[in-house]
Amino acid sequence: MKTLVIADHDNGVLKPETSKTINAALKLGFAVDVLIAGENLAPMSEEVASIAGVNGVLVADNSEYAHQLAENIADLVLSLAPEYSHLVASATTTGKNFMPRVAALLDVAQISEIIDVVDGDTFKRPIYAGNAIATVKSLDSKKVITVRASSFDLQGEQTAADITAIDAVFSSQLSSFVSVEQTESERPELTAAQVVISGGRGMQNGENFSLLHGIADKLGAAIGASRAAVDAGFVPNDMQVGQTGKIVAPNLYIAVGISGAIQHLAGMKDSKVIVAINKDPDAPIFQVADYGLVADLFDVLPELESAL
Amino acid sequence: MKVLVPIKRVIDYNVKARVKADNSDVDLTNVKMAMNPFCEIAIEEAIRLKEAGIATEVVAVTIGAKASQEQLRTALALGADKAIHIETDEKLESLHVAKLLAKIVEQEAPELVILGKQSIDSDNNQTGQMLAALTGRGQGTFASNVDVANGTVNVTREVDGGLQTVALKLPAVVTTDLRLNEPRYASLPNIMKAKRKPLDVIAADSLGVDLTPRISVVEVHEPAKRSGGIIVDDVAQLVDLLKTQAKVI
Incomplete structure (x- = not known):
């Protein structure tokens, strides 16, 4: 029994989800190897090798893997699968993309977005926007699992494990990379930030999100949004916190002008401390908030910025 | 070009799911059901492709109990040309669903399959990717834009940190994200017309798929409740409280 974790990275930066996914994988109780696939991987391979608990690192460094096309990554993982009992990836947009493809090609059911490991076969995962937690047992001999990284801890460091190059190149020709538009931001990533401040429909328009910027700068916070704000076109979808957006669990989550729909709560209710600012005292967000402030956000946001 | 749109009947978006007292599952008795929101976006996209003269036929398919024909009728009212109901009372997993859909893909030979990225009940986000794998097709998941031309579909994908565009050779599979389009409502005359559109029923166990x-x-249990705040x-x-009591700033 042995586990393979597939590392998540983005243009030369290893995502913190990788370390947390390794943390989850170690709870399965078996040796953990990590596969990193992409292009120009040397620095990141060493970083992965130094994550505590990693047994060995497999590096597939080739331009065919540069854009993490699901078809090619899935075939690569499939070629390594015979050696492993458990295949584990982060439930990021990358892991969610290729992992079910791996599962189907192996004729195995995938267990998505686990938040806890009960044992090597049994896992907990949220369903119905997190309104229920299912304990599920995989009956397949091989397990294909994605991990909700926000539910697990970062691993410490170790003396670097062995790094092995994988020469196999898979190029399905089914898809090809066209372009990427990276959201430029000097703020931390939503899923990695210790503090998140999110705006909802109450922000009224995209320009008003600038009211959150000064506060975010002072707190070193990432800026998020509710589905309603994304739906209304105020901000891009990659800022969405919620059931079908990003799942966050920072030390401090500040919800501004967010009513607290089920879908939004699903994405942030595991935050350590929740602050809600809303002028409607009956907004459901106050039911999950540790500190609620019933007020007009346009009055209190400038005040909050200067008070910090 | 034929477009196949698999859809799912799920708990209504606005209803909060409750866990059964015996902790066996979520209680769906007398709960309002609807088409999964991402499936509505998939149907809308297919209809827009037809309106743009790119798609020639839109086929909606669902897998489930008899009641899920309600959602197929909705799809027909929205503009799908025909519907297929794969009937089963079993609660199926994504892999089973993908295998059954692969049989329909074999029969119908659609050049494009468009489906929701995730259903809001099981929250798996698997079926489209599995179907693509089982049918040997390329996949464009979490689409916010779909552009079909010259035997290729360009799909702009909502990824962490931005947008990625990939080109897929047709036939291909696309899964929808939130911003792809805004679904329309069915008009009353179209709801009436939908009743006369073809709806074929196939027994799930007749398709030769192992559904074990x-x-x-x-x-299944309730999540830990947050204690009320102040x-x-x-x-x-x-x-002051964030500094001295919560100690988070």
Whole structure:
């Protein structure tokens, strides 16, 4: 029994989800190897090798893997699968993309977005926007699992494990990379930030999100949004916190002008401390908030910025 | 070009799911059901492709109990040309669903399959990717834009940190994200017309797919509840409590 974790990275930066996914994988109780696939991987391979608990690192460094096309990554993982009992990836947009493809090609059911490991076969995962937690047992001999990284801890460091190059190149020709538009931001990533401040429909328009910027700068916070704000076109979808957006669990989550729909709560209710600012005292967000402030956000946001 | 749109009947978006007292599952008795929101976006996209003269036929398919024909009728009212109901009372997993859909893909030979990225009940986000794998097709998941031309579909994908565009050779599979389009409502005349559109029923167990469960649900329980907080008077008190009580800033 042995586990393979597939590392998540983005243009030369290893995502913190990788370390947390390794943390989850170690709870399965078996040796953990990590596969990193992409292009120009040397620095990141060493970083992965130094994550505590990693047994060995497999590096597939080739331009065919540069854009993490699901078809090619899935075939690569499939070629390594015979050696492993458990295949584990982060439930990021990358892991969610290729992992079910791996599962189907192996004729195995995938267990998505686990938040806890009960044992090597049994896992907990949220369903119905997190309104229920299912304990599920995989009956397949091989397990294909994605991990909700926000539910697990970062691993410490170790003396670097062995790094092995994988020469196999898979190029399905089914898809090809066209372009990427990276959201430029000097703020931390939503899923990695210790503090998140999110705006909802109450922000009224995209320009008003600038009211959150000064506060975010002072707190070193990432800026998020509710589905309603994304739906209304105020901000891009990659800022969405919620059931079908990003799942966050920072030390401090500040919800501004967010009513607290089920879908939004699903994405942030595991935050350590929740602050809600809303002028409607009956907004459901106050039911999950540790500190609620019933007020007009346009009055209190400038005040909050200067008070910090 | 034929477009196949698999859809799912799920708990209504606005209804909060409750767990059964015996912790065996979520209680769906007398709960309002609807088409999964991402499936509505998939149907809308297919209809827009037809309106643009790119798609020639839109086929909606669902897998489930008899009641899910309600959602197929909705798809027909929205503009799908025909519907296929794969009937089963079993609770199926994504892999089973993908295998059954692969049989329909074999029969119908659609050049494009468009489906929701995730259903809001099981929250798996698997079926489209599995179907693509089983049918040997390329996949464009979490689409916010779909552009079909010259035997290729360009799909702009909502990824962490931005947008990625990939080109897929047709035939291909696309899964929809939130911003792809805004679904229309069915008009009354179209709802009436939908009743006369063809709806074929196929028994799930007639398709030669092994539907043996691969996952057993041990139990379903409520998530840990957050204890109620306090309402503060003003910003000064909020900042003070965050510093001295919560110690998070």
